[in-house]
Amino acid sequence: MVERQGIKALDGFTARIRRGIGITGLAGPSGSGKSTLLRLCNRMEVPTTGRILFRGDDIAELDPLALRRRVGMVFQKPTPFPGTVRDNLLTASPAAGSDDLHRALRRASLEGDWLGRDATALSGGEAQRVCMARTLVTEPDVLLLDEPTSALDADAVEVFERAVGDLVDEGMEVIWVSHDHAQLLRVAAEILRIDGGRFAGTETGAETAGTETAGTDADSTTRAGDERR
Numbered sequence: 001m002v003e004r005q006g007i008k009a010l011d012g013f014t015a016r017i018r019r020g021i022g023i024t025g026l027a028g029p030s031g032s033g034k035s036t037l038l039r040l041c042n043r044m045e046v047p048t049t050g051r052i053l054f055r056g057d058d059i060a061e062l063d064p065l066a067l068r069r070r071v072g073m074v075f076q077k078p079t080p081f082p083g084t085v086r087d088n089l090l091t092a093s094p095a096a097g098s099d100d101l102h103r104a105l106r107r108a109s110l111e112g113d114w115l116g117r118d119a120t121a122l123s124g125g126e127a128q129r130v131c132m133a134r135t136l137v138t139e140p141d142v143l144l145l146d147e148p149t150s151a152l153d154a155d156a157v158e159v160f161e162r163a164v165g166d167l168v169d170e171g172m173e174v175i176w177v178s179h180d181h182a183q184l185l186r187v188a189a190e191i192l193r194i195d196g197g198r199f200a201g202t203e204t205g206a207e208t209a210g211t212e213t214a215g216t217d218a219d220s221t222t223r224a225g226d227e228r229r
């Protein structure tokens with residue numbers, strides 16, 4: 001459970017994010033707790049009661065900074081830091097070498113010559129991919145996407161979805177919050193629904209997503225549990 005100022009944002013929510021299926025969508029009405037759930041997954045927020053398990057470990061016992069390198073997040077509003085794209089990536093991973101920087105850019109569908117660009121003078125779609133590269137440079141195993149394309153035009157959405165699809169092909173696990181149900185049906189192998197802070201069911205998403213590895217649900221990637229004493 002997550003309770004803020006007496007209001008329960010999540011209550012009695014238990015769900016398993018299946019490992020190996022690629023993209024798990026998270027859907028629900030505004031205020032239902034989707035962002036709260038994502039923030040719990042990389043310990044930007046801690047549950048009032050209950051536990052989040054990441055590959056069997058209670059994340060409350062993991063070092064938050066180390067966890068956030070393994071579980072990266074991209075937000076709705078891209079927030080590049082002042083400076084160049086290189087500066088942005090090095091802020092996330094100061095020890096990154098040239099190969100690491102270029103790999104992060106490539107995985108975010110950006111060219112290597114972007115490193116010298118002013119990160120504050122970009123279109124929304126470009127800024128979002130720079131933020132994605134900044135997250136990817138820490139080489140996370142899991143990506144949390146909180147409505148990353150809601151402010152982008154159709155072309156930029158397509159580029160972003162394709163980039164995430166390529167990451168999934170490389171083995172990335174993704175939890176993707178979106179208000180656009182058609183998008184979730186397009187990209188996600190499975191969609192978890194949340195309503196009023198409670199788990200409200202599972203829906204099958206894209207038929208082709210994750211078919212190679214679907215069924216390996218013995219591995220719980222993340223479990224948002226409410227274990228009241």
Ligand SMILES: Nc1ncnc2c1ncn2[C@@H]1O[C@H](COP(=O)(O)OP(=O)(O)OP(=O)(O)O)[C@@H](O)[C@H]1O
Nearest residue numbers: 004005008009028029030031032033034035036037
């Ligand atoms: N910082 C905060 N302090 C107090 N209450 C908050 C805070 N952030 C969110 N809430 C409340 O927690 C509940 C869940 O919010 P959350 O942002 O997780 O929902 P959401 O499903 O992501 O909504 P949206 O789709 O509108 O982004 C809501 O009732 C919201 O008003």
